[in-house]
Amino acid sequence: MRLTKSVMMCKLFIVFGLTGAMAVADDFSQLGKELTPWGAPKAGNADGSIPAWDGGIKSPPAGFNPKNGYISPLPDEKPLYTITASNYGQYASRLPEGNVELLKRNADYKINVYPSHRTHALTQVQYDAIVREAPGAKLTQDGNGYTGTTKSVVPFPMPKVGLEVYHNILMRSRGMGYSRRLASFPVQADGNFTPSVWQEDLQFYRNMDNPPANLLYEAAYNYLSPSSIAGGVTLVREPIDKSAESRKAWAYNPGTRRVLRAPEIGNDSPATGTDGLLTQDSFDGINGSPERFDWKLVGKEEMIVPYNNFKMTDKSLKYTDIVGKKNLNPDLLRYELHRVYVLEGTLKPGARHIYSKRRLLVDEDSFQVVHVDSYDGRSELWRVQEIFPTYYYDCPCTLTAAEVSYDLQSGRYFVTNLTNQEQPMVFNQIYRPGYFDPSNMKRLAR
Template identity: 50%
Template sequence: MKLSNMKHLAVSLAMLGTCLAVQAQTADLSKLGSTLTPIGAEKAGNAAGTIPAWNGGLSKPPAGFDPAKGYLDPFAADKPVLTITAANMEQHKDKLAPGQMEMMKRYPTYKINVYPTQRTAAYRADVYKFAKEEAAGIKLAEGGNGILNLKKSNVPFPVPADGIQVIWNHLMRDLGGSITRHSADFPVQTNGSFTVGKRTETISYASFMAEPEPNRIFYYLNQTTAPANAAGEVALVHEPLNQVQEPRLAWQYNPGQRRVIRAPELAYDSPGIGADGLRTNDDFNGFNGAPDRYNWKLLGKREMYVAYNNYKLTSKALKYSDIIKPNHVNPDHLRYELHRVWVVEATLKPGARHIYSKRVFFIDEDSWSVLHADQYDARGGLWRVREVYGVQLYDAPAFGPAGEVIYDLQARRYLVNALTNEEKPVEFGKKYTNADFSTAALRRMGR
């Protein structure tokens, strides 16, 4: 065969492969709402019967729910079906992350109480509607560092083809249109002592706003209210949709200087606010921000024990001292279940800078939320273990954290974020304008 003919054949085969991939993607999208949930999870349960079918999730509050009194636990009567400790973890290692097993090896009091699986994840009707309407036309920007052709969808890739698409689903997922959360953070020392930090956060998704600026995922305000030496600090973020076109925009109000300054450092691996050096900015919420410093590989889907339906952890009857213990969070207040998760491995690109050389994320198929992450240092050693205590926020409805923790295995300390037990109720669905997230608004909040 002549060289020119071989080249034509190679091009033709490549085009055929692309066409077949597009056809397969289109066929899979047609399953949304039938064999797949409206945002892409498998509706059916597993063959063993240990994961049930998804039947719509938990989208309405149970009778008697009062936000001021905290979340009612629909599964309060459930008992653990299994407790995993260092003594029996080898029998269950196929459903555990390396970080979970390392925690058991290091701390004999660390355990995983496994409860019956309840597939509660559910979202607003608009989330389902736009996921199906827009998925076929949405594309990745150059290098995967942004999304093109998206208008209203919170799930751009309900049938993901690679790791970067799974991560974008996590980054875009809805939290009730908008959310205002009053929460507490705790850098915990090796002896279990801690100093409470408090914050009020507001997030408004551009898709939920009447006239958002172009190229926006969401707007974010963070006001620190405790401890006293940090109270009054405010951070503002405009998160772009296409981060090739426009990087994250961030500002801070410093009460000492009484001025608003640009804060490009509020990204990537710079130290997180109030974290005592225990997390990076892009650690928060499992992972956030631009994905451009990593290569993302989809390792597939697996069944795993993850923190799920953690209503007990939200109880207003609990004090923070009941939750925070030496070495780790009190496991008696946590609930784990068997769920299918997407596994995505991120490896640092050659020449890129970040304190984590590798990160492995375990992402819930029903909600697209990161529920666990193992993070490795420059030598390839397991360094930090991230757990997100997932809960279905049925008054939104949305799936979010009842709390988050990051264990630093080298420092033997840990950080807890987003606890709300002693705080005012979370608020969902308030309508905001661009002016609410302006630098002028930032100055007003600072004063």
């Protein structure tokens, strides 16, 4: 029986492209059958520690109210085991390098591993669009964009190369739009922090009828505190095909009361309110143009990663319950064993970026980035980013409940996307025409 399972898994690895490149032709007829509609194997792993996908979450648990957070459908589960500085060697083969390094350096850091659940689900309309449009998706010649789909939120459900996974990350469903107020904390080496709060409004166009040509989303970021950034507004227009056009951005400065084009809202420019701990293209794991890196699909692996972090959305939690001196409160975090795409970006010769290499782990179901290890110019591990996905019933989609980036060189860390003490998120928001126009930025600031 053991030999049979090994042979079966070997075949699975070949058929579903779990090695870096797949020689066989795509069989899109398997989407929604042996494969999920977005191209992952429906089957679990050999020993059952990763379950089969049975359709994911179909409805919210009883008592769900976004005013209280996103109640867990798994309320009574306890950790299967806890990984600490004393036992991480038993699990090192299934941990990213960054997690191992954090365990070595910080006695307070630990990883609580729970039973695995494949909760991700989309709508039937989205499933139909993925299956219908998959055969037509093609990367542009430089790979910075793609063509051939109009409605699909997973243009490459059977990815063969790194850029196909990259575009799946960017295009994944986050509803038609949302409005949320976020809190972020740059935490100093001594544990002190000053919160930053901003309003984030986004409109995604892929799920709409008659969407504008080559427009993925428009976003407005209204900075509310601290006083050093309060009143500022940033506006972003993000294209789908970045070969045809680049990201456009505008910034409103309340001191001068002027709106100016902001050409550096992207790549490795420091993100506002992060105290230099996060680059613009690191939000959500990765965003923007892939052009400065060579992206390689290393393969697919079974890894222990953040997953189903419903507890992190609890509105009864205070930020002081979550943000610790050296790391986030590990008892509020949930990790599970999942199959992930391993996507590696190496800085192109002649290109500029503070990172020489980035290694991303991407959930095979949602295409949400769940972990990033980033390396400096000496090829030494510099920053470790963990992203805590949660299923949002009223989207419906998988989105982050929190992101954290640990700077191993300075001993500081940055956490963002916390909404516990903020008003509830509003999904599938439809903004009025002109809302995201630069001429409206002064009104947004007021």
